Amino acid sequence: MNEIPALEMHEVQRAYGSLPALRGVSLTVPQGTVFGLLGPNGAGKTTTIRLLTGQLRPHAGQVRVLGLDPVASSRELSRKIGVMLEEPGHYERLPVRSNLRFFARLHGVGAERVEELLALVGLCGKAGEPVGRLSRGMRQRLALARALVGSPRVLFLDEPTAGLDPHAARGVRRLIEEFCGGQGTVFLTTHFMEEAEELCHQVGILDQGRLVALGNPQDLCRETLPEQIETVRGGRRLLRPPGLEDLFVHLTGRSLE
Ligand SMILES: Nc1ncnc2c1ncn2[C@@H]1O[C@H](COP(=O)(O)OP(=O)(O)OP(=O)(O)O)[C@@H](O)[C@H]1O
Ligand SMILES: [Mg+2]
Numbered sequence: 001m002n003e004i005p006a007l008e009m010h011e012v013q014r015a016y017g018s019l020p021a022l023r024g025v026s027l028t029v030p031q032g033t034v035f036g037l038l039g040p041n042g043a044g045k046t047t048t049i050r051l052l053t054g055q056l057r058p059h060a061g062q063v064r065v066l067g068l069d070p071v072a073s074s075r076e077l078s079r080k081i082g083v084m085l086e087e088p089g090h091y092e093r094l095p096v097r098s099n100l101r102f103f104a105r106l107h108g109v110g111a112e113r114v115e116e117l118l119a120l121v122g123l124c125g126k127a128g129e130p131v132g133r134l135s136r137g138m139r140q141r142l143a144l145a146r147a148l149v150g151s152p153r154v155l156f157l158d159e160p161t162a163g164l165d166p167h168a169a170r171g172v173r174r175l176i177e178e179f180c181g182g183q184g185t186v187f188l189t190t191h192f193m194e195e196a197e198e199l200c201h202q203v204g205i206l207d208q209g210r211l212v213a214l215g216n217p218q219d220l221c222r223e224t225l226p227e228q229i230e231t232v233r234g235g236r237r238l239l240r241p242p243g244l245e246d247l248f249v250h251l252t253g254r255s256l257e
Pocket of ligand 1: 016019020021039040041042043044045046047048
Protein backbone atom coordinates (compact mmCIF):
# COMPACT_ATOMS: atom_id res chain seq x y z
CA MET A 1 0.00 0.00 0.00
CA ASN A 2 1.42 3.37 -0.97
CA GLU A 3 -1.41 5.64 0.17
CA ILE A 4 -0.42 8.44 2.56
CA PRO A 5 -0.81 7.64 6.26
CA ALA A 6 -3.82 9.16 8.01
CA LEU A 7 -1.58 10.49 10.80
CA GLU A 8 2.12 11.03 11.29
CA MET A 9 4.05 12.47 14.20
CA HIS A 10 7.81 12.73 14.01
CA GLU A 11 9.83 13.53 17.15
CA VAL A 12 7.12 15.89 18.40
CA GLN A 13 7.82 17.98 21.47
CA ARG A 14 5.46 20.32 23.25
CA ALA A 15 5.71 22.12 26.60
CA TYR A 16 3.32 24.28 28.61
CA GLY A 17 5.59 27.00 29.96
CA SER A 18 8.52 25.14 31.44
CA LEU A 19 6.59 21.87 31.80
CA PRO A 20 7.36 19.41 28.99
CA ALA A 21 4.12 17.59 28.13
CA LEU A 22 5.42 15.65 25.09
CA ARG A 23 9.10 14.76 24.85
CA GLY A 24 9.67 13.44 21.34
CA VAL A 25 6.71 11.38 20.16
CA SER A 26 6.78 9.56 16.80
CA LEU A 27 3.96 7.45 15.40
CA THR A 28 2.26 6.57 12.11
CA VAL A 29 -1.38 5.58 11.72
CA PRO A 30 -2.41 3.99 8.40
CA GLN A 31 -5.80 4.92 6.93
CA GLY A 32 -8.69 2.65 7.87
CA THR A 33 -7.23 1.62 11.23
CA VAL A 34 -7.94 2.35 14.91
CA PHE A 35 -5.11 3.73 17.05
CA GLY A 36 -5.47 3.84 20.83
CA LEU A 37 -3.37 6.12 23.02
CA LEU A 38 -3.11 4.93 26.62
CA GLY A 39 -1.44 6.32 29.68
CA PRO A 40 -2.08 7.64 33.18
CA ASN A 41 -3.57 11.07 33.96
CA GLY A 42 -1.26 13.82 32.74
CA ALA A 43 0.72 11.56 30.39
CA GLY A 44 0.06 13.85 27.40
CA LYS A 45 -2.86 12.14 25.62
CA THR A 46 -5.10 15.18 25.21
CA THR A 47 -2.07 17.28 24.27
CA THR A 48 -1.39 14.78 21.46
CA ILE A 49 -4.96 15.13 20.17
CA ARG A 50 -4.73 18.94 20.34
CA LEU A 51 -1.53 18.81 18.27
CA LEU A 52 -3.05 16.45 15.70
CA THR A 53 -6.18 18.59 15.36
CA GLY A 54 -4.27 21.85 14.94
CA GLN A 55 -5.34 23.39 18.26
CA LEU A 56 -1.71 23.49 19.39
CA ARG A 57 1.55 23.92 17.49
CA PRO A 58 4.45 21.59 18.20
CA HIS A 59 7.59 23.22 19.63
CA ALA A 60 9.73 20.73 17.75
CA GLY A 61 9.09 17.91 15.28
CA GLN A 62 6.45 17.39 12.62
CA VAL A 63 2.74 16.61 12.62
CA ARG A 64 0.83 15.53 9.49
CA VAL A 65 -2.82 14.63 9.06
CA LEU A 66 -3.67 13.10 5.65
CA GLY A 67 -0.35 14.54 4.54
CA LEU A 68 -1.21 18.10 5.64
CA ASP A 69 0.06 20.37 8.43
CA PRO A 70 -2.93 20.60 10.82
CA VAL A 71 -2.20 24.25 11.73
CA ALA A 72 -1.41 25.60 8.25
CA SER A 73 -4.18 23.56 6.58
CA SER A 74 -6.76 23.81 9.34
CA ARG A 75 -9.52 24.99 6.96
CA GLU A 76 -9.03 22.16 4.51
CA LEU A 77 -8.71 19.60 7.30
CA SER A 78 -11.80 20.82 9.16
CA ARG A 79 -13.84 19.15 6.38
CA LYS A 80 -11.94 15.89 6.72
CA ILE A 81 -11.67 15.37 10.47
CA GLY A 82 -14.16 15.00 13.32
CA VAL A 83 -13.21 15.73 16.91
CA MET A 84 -14.77 14.72 20.20
CA LEU A 85 -13.08 16.43 23.13
CA GLU A 86 -12.85 15.47 26.79
CA GLU A 87 -15.29 18.19 27.84
CA PRO A 88 -17.37 19.04 24.80
CA GLY A 89 -19.08 22.42 24.94
CA HIS A 90 -22.68 22.41 23.72
CA TYR A 91 -25.31 25.14 23.45
CA GLU A 92 -26.94 24.32 26.78
CA ARG A 93 -30.31 26.02 26.26
CA LEU A 94 -30.82 24.74 22.73
CA PRO A 95 -32.48 21.38 22.17
CA VAL A 96 -30.34 18.42 21.15
CA ARG A 97 -31.62 18.47 17.57
CA SER A 98 -30.93 22.21 17.14
CA ASN A 99 -27.41 21.76 18.47
CA LEU A 100 -26.73 19.13 15.87
CA ARG A 101 -28.44 21.13 13.11
CA PHE A 102 -26.20 24.08 13.90
CA PHE A 103 -23.06 21.99 13.29
CA ALA A 104 -24.68 20.31 10.29
CA ARG A 105 -25.19 23.73 8.65
CA LEU A 106 -21.52 24.59 9.26
CA HIS A 107 -20.63 21.48 7.29
CA GLY A 108 -23.26 22.11 4.61
CA VAL A 109 -25.10 18.97 5.68
CA GLY A 110 -28.88 18.58 5.54
CA ALA A 111 -31.44 17.83 8.27
CA GLU A 112 -31.70 14.22 7.10
CA ARG A 113 -28.16 13.52 8.27
CA VAL A 114 -29.05 15.00 11.66
CA GLU A 115 -31.91 12.54 12.11
CA GLU A 116 -29.64 9.69 10.99
CA LEU A 117 -27.04 10.66 13.60
CA LEU A 118 -29.60 11.07 16.38
CA ALA A 119 -30.68 7.49 15.70
CA LEU A 120 -27.09 6.28 15.45
CA VAL A 121 -26.19 7.56 18.95
CA GLY A 122 -29.58 6.71 20.45
CA LEU A 123 -30.77 10.24 21.17
CA CYS A 124 -34.02 10.35 19.17
CA GLY A 125 -36.03 10.28 22.40
CA LYS A 126 -34.19 13.35 23.70
CA ALA A 127 -34.04 15.34 20.46
CA GLY A 128 -36.39 18.06 21.77
CA GLU A 129 -34.77 18.44 25.22
CA PRO A 130 -32.42 21.32 26.00
CA VAL A 131 -28.87 19.97 26.22
CA GLY A 132 -28.58 21.39 29.75
CA ARG A 133 -30.97 18.67 30.90
CA LEU A 134 -29.03 15.72 29.47
CA SER A 135 -27.09 13.25 31.58
CA ARG A 136 -23.31 13.10 31.22
CA GLY A 137 -23.42 9.99 29.06
CA MET A 138 -26.03 11.55 26.78
CA ARG A 139 -23.92 14.70 26.37
CA GLN A 140 -21.05 12.43 25.45
CA ARG A 141 -23.14 10.72 22.78
CA LEU A 142 -24.24 14.09 21.41
CA ALA A 143 -20.56 15.04 21.16
CA LEU A 144 -19.93 11.87 19.18
CA ALA A 145 -22.80 12.69 16.81
CA ARG A 146 -21.29 16.15 16.35
CA ALA A 147 -17.89 14.68 15.52
CA LEU A 148 -19.53 12.53 12.84
CA VAL A 149 -21.69 15.25 11.30
CA GLY A 150 -19.41 16.11 8.39
CA SER A 151 -18.73 12.45 7.47
CA PRO A 152 -15.03 12.81 8.35
CA ARG A 153 -12.19 10.61 7.16
CA VAL A 154 -10.39 10.77 10.49
CA LEU A 155 -12.12 10.74 13.85
CA PHE A 156 -10.39 11.94 17.05
CA LEU A 157 -12.05 10.71 20.22
CA ASP A 158 -10.75 11.76 23.64
CA GLU A 159 -11.98 9.09 26.08
CA PRO A 160 -15.14 8.33 24.08
CA THR A 161 -16.58 5.81 26.52
CA ALA A 162 -15.69 7.53 29.82
CA GLY A 163 -18.83 7.89 31.91
CA LEU A 164 -20.99 5.75 29.64
CA ASP A 165 -23.03 2.84 30.94
CA PRO A 166 -21.91 -0.59 29.62
CA HIS A 167 -24.65 -0.72 26.99
CA ALA A 168 -23.87 2.77 25.64
CA ALA A 169 -20.13 2.04 25.74
CA ARG A 170 -20.67 -1.07 23.66
CA GLY A 171 -22.75 0.99 21.21
CA VAL A 172 -19.88 3.48 20.82
CA ARG A 173 -17.38 0.66 20.25
CA ARG A 174 -19.59 -0.83 17.52
CA LEU A 175 -19.87 2.61 15.96
CA ILE A 176 -16.09 2.96 15.92
CA GLU A 177 -15.74 -0.46 14.29
CA GLU A 178 -18.29 0.40 11.62
CA PHE A 179 -16.66 3.75 10.93
CA CYS A 180 -13.32 2.01 10.52
CA GLY A 181 -14.85 -0.74 8.33
CA GLY A 182 -15.94 2.06 5.99
CA GLN A 183 -12.27 3.07 5.61
CA GLY A 184 -12.37 5.74 8.32
CA THR A 185 -9.41 6.18 10.65
CA VAL A 186 -9.88 6.55 14.41
CA PHE A 187 -7.44 8.02 16.93
CA LEU A 188 -8.76 7.56 20.45
CA THR A 189 -7.56 7.85 24.01
CA THR A 190 -8.82 5.54 26.70
CA HIS A 191 -8.18 4.32 30.22
CA PHE A 192 -9.88 1.02 29.49
CA MET A 193 -7.29 -1.59 28.62
CA GLU A 194 -9.82 -4.16 27.48
CA GLU A 195 -11.40 -1.62 25.17
CA ALA A 196 -8.00 -0.92 23.58
CA GLU A 197 -7.25 -4.63 23.23
CA GLU A 198 -10.61 -5.22 21.58
CA LEU A 199 -10.73 -2.22 19.22
CA CYS A 200 -7.27 -1.05 18.32
CA HIS A 201 -5.01 -2.28 15.52
CA GLN A 202 -2.22 -0.30 17.16
CA VAL A 203 -1.74 1.17 20.62
CA GLY A 204 0.76 3.62 22.04
CA ILE A 205 1.45 3.77 25.76
CA LEU A 206 2.41 7.26 26.91
CA ASP A 207 4.21 7.84 30.18
CA GLN A 208 5.27 11.36 31.18
CA GLY A 209 5.27 12.56 27.59
CA ARG A 210 7.17 9.61 26.12
CA LEU A 211 5.90 6.58 24.22
CA VAL A 212 7.09 3.56 26.19
CA ALA A 213 5.38 1.07 23.85
CA LEU A 214 3.98 1.21 20.31
CA GLY A 215 2.47 -1.60 18.27
CA ASN A 216 -0.29 -4.17 17.99
CA PRO A 217 -1.63 -4.88 21.50
CA GLN A 218 -1.49 -8.67 21.20
CA ASP A 219 2.01 -8.60 19.68
CA LEU A 220 3.30 -6.20 22.34
CA CYS A 221 2.08 -8.46 25.14
CA ARG A 222 3.40 -11.61 23.46
CA GLU A 223 6.83 -10.12 22.80
CA THR A 224 7.33 -8.57 26.22
CA LEU A 225 5.47 -10.65 28.79
CA PRO A 226 5.38 -14.32 29.82
CA GLU A 227 2.58 -16.47 28.33
CA GLN A 228 0.73 -16.61 31.63
CA ILE A 229 0.65 -14.22 34.59
CA GLU A 230 0.22 -15.62 38.09
CA THR A 231 -2.47 -14.00 40.18
CA VAL A 232 -3.73 -14.83 43.65
CA ARG A 233 -7.47 -14.80 44.24
CA GLY A 234 -9.12 -16.03 47.42
CA GLY A 235 -5.82 -17.52 48.57
CA ARG A 236 -5.51 -19.63 45.39
CA ARG A 237 -2.83 -19.22 42.75
CA LEU A 238 -4.26 -18.77 39.24
CA LEU A 239 -2.59 -18.21 35.88
CA ARG A 240 -4.11 -15.94 33.19
CA PRO A 241 -2.96 -14.51 29.82
CA PRO A 242 -1.31 -11.08 30.15
CA GLY A 243 -2.91 -7.82 28.97
CA LEU A 244 -2.00 -4.20 28.35
CA GLU A 245 -2.32 -3.30 32.03
CA ASP A 246 0.40 -5.88 32.81
CA LEU A 247 2.51 -4.42 30.02
CA PHE A 248 2.26 -0.93 31.48
CA VAL A 249 3.25 -2.16 34.95
CA HIS A 250 6.12 -4.12 33.41
CA LEU A 251 7.41 -1.09 31.48
CA THR A 252 7.02 1.61 34.12
CA GLY A 253 6.86 -0.19 37.46
CA ARG A 254 3.59 1.61 38.14
CA SER A 255 -0.08 0.87 37.65
CA LEU A 256 -2.18 2.85 35.15
CA GLU A 257 -4.67 3.97 37.78
N1 LIG B 1 -3.36 24.31 29.15
C1 LIG B 1 -2.40 23.81 29.93
N2 LIG B 1 -1.57 24.60 30.64
C2 LIG B 1 -0.59 24.10 31.40
N3 LIG B 1 -0.33 22.79 31.55
C3 LIG B 1 -1.13 21.94 30.88
C4 LIG B 1 -2.20 22.39 30.03
N4 LIG B 1 -2.80 21.30 29.49
C5 LIG B 1 -2.15 20.23 29.98
N5 LIG B 1 -1.15 20.59 30.80
C6 LIG B 1 -0.20 19.69 31.48
O1 LIG B 1 0.41 18.85 30.49
C7 LIG B 1 0.50 17.50 30.94
C8 LIG B 1 -0.25 16.60 29.98
O2 LIG B 1 -1.62 16.89 30.06
P1 LIG B 1 -2.72 16.17 29.15
O3 LIG B 1 -4.00 16.89 29.34
O4 LIG B 1 -2.20 16.05 27.77
O5 LIG B 1 -2.75 14.73 29.84
P2 LIG B 1 -3.73 13.48 29.59
O6 LIG B 1 -2.86 12.31 29.27
O7 LIG B 1 -4.78 13.83 28.59
O8 LIG B 1 -4.38 13.25 31.03
P3 LIG B 1 -5.87 12.72 31.46
O9 LIG B 1 -5.82 11.23 31.45
O10 LIG B 1 -6.00 13.24 32.85
O11 LIG B 1 -6.86 13.32 30.53
C9 LIG B 1 -0.05 17.50 32.36
O12 LIG B 1 1.05 17.61 33.25
C10 LIG B 1 -0.91 18.74 32.43
O13 LIG B 1 -0.95 19.27 33.74
MG1 LIG C 1 -6.80 13.96 28.70
